[in-house]
Amino acid sequence: MNEGLYVRNLTKTLRGTQVLKNLSFEQPKGTIYGISGDNGAGKSTFLKILASVLIPDGGHVSFSGVDLSNKAQWRSLIGYVPQEVALDDRLRVRETLAFWAAVRGVPASTRRAIVESAKGDPLIADFIDKPIRECSGGMARRASLVVGLFGDPALLLLDEPFSGADARSRTLMMERLQHLRDRNRTILVASHVETTLATLCDRVLHLKDGYFHNVD
Amino acid sequence: MERTSKNRDGVITVPASFSERMRSFLAIFRHDLRVARTGLLVVILLFSVLVALIVPLFNRDDKLDLLRTQLNFSVSIVDEEDSFFGKLFVEVVKDVQYLDKVHFDTFEKAKERLDRDETILFITLPPDLFQQTRTGSVKEPVQLYLNPRKSMEAANIATLIRQYYFAVNRVYGTVFGYQKEHEKMGGDEDESWRQTTKHALSSMAAYFAKNRFVETGRSPGKSAIFHAISGILILLAFIPAMGVLFQTSRLRGTDLEDRMTLIAGRVAPAVSRLMTGLIWWIVLVIPILVALRVVGILQTLLPIALVLLGVYLAGACFMLFVGRANAPTVTVYQVGWLIFFALLLFGGVFYPVSLFPVWLRISAHFTPMYAPMQAVFTALTENGSVPRNGILLSFWAVPPALALAFIRIKRKHSCG
Numbered sequence: 263m264n265e266g267l268y269v270r271n272l273t274k275t276l277r278g279t280q281v282l283k284n285l286s287f288e289q290p291k292g293t294i295y296g297i298s299g300d301n302g303a304g305k306s307t308f309l310k311i312l313a314s315v316l317i318p319d320g321g322h323v324s325f326s327g328v329d330l331s332n333k334a335q336w337r338s339l340i341g342y343v344p345q346e347v348a349l350d351d352r353l354r355v356r357e358t359l360a361f362w363a364a365v366r367g368v369p370a371s372t373r374r375a376i377v378e379s380a381k382g383d384p385l386i387a388d389f390i391d392k393p394i395r396e397c398s399g400g401m402a403r404r405a406s407l408v409v410g411l412f413g414d415p416a417l418l419l420l421d422e423p424f425s426g427a428d429a430r431s432r433t434l435m436m437e438r439l440q441h442l443r444d445r446n447r448t449i450l451v452a453s454h455v456e457t458t459l460a461t462l463c464d465r466v467l468h469l470k471d472g473y474f475h476n477v478d
Numbered sequence: 479m480e481r482t483s484k485n486r487d488g489v490i491t492v493p494a495s496f497s498e499r500m501r502s503f504l505a506i507f508r509h510d511l512r513v514a515r516t517g518l519l520v521v522i523l524l525f526s527v528l529v530a531l532i533v534p535l536f537n538r539d540d541k542l543d544l545l546r547t548q549l550n551f552s553v554s555i556v557d558e559e560d561s562f563f564g565k566l567f568v569e570v571v572k573d574v575q576y577l578d579k580v581h582f583d584t585f586e587k588a589k590e591r592l593d594r595d596e597t598i599l600f601i602t603l604p605p606d607l608f609q610q611t612r613t614g615s616v617k618e619p620v621q622l623y624l625n626p627r628k629s630m631e632a633a634n635i636a637t638l639i640r641q642y643y644f645a646v647n648r649v650y651g652t653v654f655g656y657q658k659e660h661e662k663m664g665g666d667e668d669e670s671w672r673q674t675t676k677h678a679l680s681s682m683a684a685y686f687a688k689n690r691f692v693e694t695g696r697s698p699g700k701s702a703i704f705h706a707i708s709g710i711l712i713l714l715a716f717i718p719a720m721g722v723l724f725q726t727s728r729l730r731g732t733d734l735e736d737r738m739t740l741i742a743g744r745v746a747p748a749v750s751r752l753m754t755g756l757i758w759w760i761v762l763v764i765p766i767l768v769a770l771r772v773v774g775i776l777q778t779l780l781p782i783a784l785v786l787l788g789v790y791l792a793g794a795c796f797m798l799f800v801g802r803a804n805a806p807t808v809t810v811y812q813v814g815w816l817i818f819f820a821l822l823l824f825g826g827v828f829y830p831v832s833l834f835p836v837w838l839r840i841s842a843h844f845t846p847m848y849a850p851m852q853a854v855f856t857a858l859t860e861n862g863s864v865p866r867n868g869i870l871l872s873f874w875a876v877p878p879a880l881a882l883a884f885i886r887i888k889r890k891h892s893c894g
Contacts, residue, residue, distance in 0.1 A: 310736070364501060
């Protein structure tokens with residue numbers, strides 16, 4: 263194991279229902295793993311725990327030697343793309359990039375450089391001056407992914423990243439994710455569309471009744 | 479591994495140093511301001527026009543005097559016999575604070591004044607009143623003629639006058655022995671009765687001056703206009719707190735909040751909302767304070783501004799707490815507005831708390847808006863000055879509200 267993602271006996275109960283029951287798995291660095299499952303299976307809950315948005319009831323999670331409980335360090339390692347687009351739809355795409363870079367504490371000169379380089383990014387170059395509210399579902403998804411990639415996170419958590427995306431958007435996003443894997447980034451993708459996961463991922467885990475199935 | 483804000487390529491991932499945190503906070507604050515920009519500009523424009531229209535109206539001495547005038551009233555006394563009692567009566571009642579002016583008129587003149595609304599009532603003293611009071615046998619009573627166009631005010635003053643006469647009887651009884659002693663010493667019965675009557679009226683007038691017959695807060699002793707302005711100021715200082723509630727509740731539990739929390743934590747967005755509310759507070763409150771300064775009602779703005787700041791901070795912190803309640807957004811809004819109006823009602827903003835039943839009146843004194851309302855009212859009537867304890871009392875609700883907000887923000891059902 264090359265100090266990748268390590269999850270052991272993870273449990274979580276929400277509103278009286280045990281959503282995750284002693285989940286355990288390991289993911290090496292530089293891989294893409296998929297998590298499939300029906301709606302309500304607990305995929306988002308699992309990713310939110312890994313994103314440190316929710317606190318688990320029990321279990322142990324670490325990545326690259328950093329424990330999940332070490333919140334500040336953990337958050338410096340991860341990138342999280344939530345299920346919703348979760349961007350202010352009044353802002354243009356380039357303003358969105360500048361805003362989230364500023365929220366990360368990036369100085370103004372660097373923010374300008376980020377926006378400049380984004381003009382050449384195939385994921386968003388076509389619509390960088392469009393307000394988010396005028397973007398199609400696929401465009402908004404691509405913008406959301408780019409925001410999630412800020413800071414070049416070592417562990418990338420994606421919750422239904424292809425939802426509402428057209429074929430071209432899906433292809434562009436998958437190419438970007440594969441490129442990141444080649445750069446030794448670790449990626450975990452949750453989706454209920456197993457065919458997309460099968461194409462993209464090195465391994466797919468099926469979440470059902472609080473457990474992972476099909477674990478190799 | 480040491481805590482760092484940059485990954486191995488030197489790219490900032492989450493703000494960690496002070497300057498990074500400040501940049502992060504300012505970005506959120508600027509964004510919140512940008513969202514509120516249109517509303518702020520509209521309100522600034524609207525208030526500018528309103529202030530420009532209203533200030534010249536009140537910026538005249540007579541109008542200002544009207545505002546400053548307490549709710550005092552004029553009465554006429556008709557004493558055709560020009561009796562000792564009538565003169566004495568006028569002499570002692572002219573210092574009573576509720577009576578602005580006492581006219582000594584004929585019946586026709588008094589009626590004329592009443593018709594012109596110069597007085598709210600007139601009193602006719604029977605020719606043998608002095609004799610009646612000495613013997614205690616009333617043949618012809620004192621008559622009160624009330625102004626039908628000011629029936630409420632006239633009824634209040636009539637009640638006072640009736641209390642006055644009741645008091646005369648009581649005091650007369652207590653000083654009867656004094657009259658006997660005076661008669662023994664001087665031998666002049668008429669003079670002894672005069673002295674006794676004068677003493678009785680003076681004693682009773684002294685009690686009037688001390689408000690002994692009117693419960694504090696139940697008399698129209700101050701300008702109702704100032705009460706209305708105080709209420710408006712408290713309302714405007716509190717309204718930005720409702721904006722804090724909307725923003726907090728709208729974002730609670732959303733993916734956008736999760737995304738923000740992971741990068742900036744929970745405190746920076748909450749502080750940004752408080753600061754945005756503060757900008758709203760400045761836009762809503764300061765122009766009115768400046769207008770009151772321009773027309774001369776306030777000589778200084780700082781004390782009243784501090785009091786109103788306390789109103790906003792207490793309200794905003796409490797709404798941060800309410801806004802994070804684990805309930806549907808609509809329910810949170812409804813509860814927030816209910817709390818808003820309840821606090822204003824029990825603070826005496828809509829009605830003076832003196833109108834409440836005693837138990838409710840006492841309870842209202844411990845609600846967060848009561849002390850600020852009293853302080854703002856004092857400031858308006860005292861050229862802007864507020865006692866230091868008045869300012870401090872206006873802030874009493876801020877620490878507990880802040881503690882509630884902080885506990886809720888940092889609550890451990892989710893990472894913060």
